Amino acid sequence: MADSAPLRVALVTGAARGIGLATARWFLARDWRVVAVDKDAQVLASALSELERESPGRVLAPVCDVSDPAQVQALITRIDGAWGRIDALVNNAGVAVFKHLVATTFEEWRHVMATNLDGAFLCSQACVPLMRRQGSGSIVNIASISGLRASTMRVAYGTSKAALIHLTRQQAVELAQFGIRCNVIAPGPVETAMARQVHTPAIRADYRDTIPLARYGTEEEIAAGVGFLCSSEASYITGQVLAVDGGFDAAGVGLPTLRRDFAGG
Secondary structure: OOOOOOOOEEEEEOOOOHHHHHHHHHHHHOOOEEEEEEOOHHHHHHHHHHHHHHOOOOEEOOEOOOOOHHHHHHHHHHHHHHHOOOOEEEEOOOOOOOOOHHHOOHHHHHHHHHHHHHHHHHHHHHHHHHHHHHOOEEEEEEOOHHHOOOOOOOHHHHHHHHHHHHHHHHHHHHHHHHOEEEEEEEEOOEOOHHHHHHOOHHHHHHHHHHOOOOOOEOHHHHHHHHHHHHOHHHOOOOOOEEEEOOOOOOOOOOHHHHHHHHHOO
16 A cells, blocks of 8 residues: 655744634644744743644644744754655744834834844745755745735834735745745734734724725634645645735725715615
């Protein structure tokens, strides 16, 4: 009898909470192995405990700062030694500084760029040799709707996500010859712990008025988009931006009033 195919391996960064943790669960529910990475050791340990109870023996959870080239290379070497492959890389690790242009320090600017952009570059670069060796792979970068449309107090965050979108297109063009597909998810407002902390009732009302579906997304809905792009069903999709945003990016000026008028008859 022929040996069964090896379990696919997904590397998810920023996986200790939120969208990253939901994405790890998406893969595990479909019999993948998962490397769940985060730089917050305490929160990651808690997440690992949960994931191990749900999917024993199929999770690695190394602490890693994705903005550090040496740590990233050590991470990939460890995965190669343990499981010998990486089928999907989800560059989800991200940080945010919500300040106006003139109030943002250079140190804050670099902090955001180092994680959101440099981290995705370093992880992608380090994964390519393994994916190229196996002749296939999928990279999904997690950007933001803030990378597609400008918004107040997002000069560092929005710029990092816009750059990440273009990095994805560069990756797609350069890596297609090796069977590696590269796409990017641009989430709209999502019910995360961070959103619950920083979005006031007034801000939440503004978003509901602007988003055609009139609600925040869930972490699981973003994870489902990621999973689709990593699946065989997306085998002819590369270099694309998938806005999982309830229609936010498509909405124009004055849409809330027009929608209310339409709903009224």
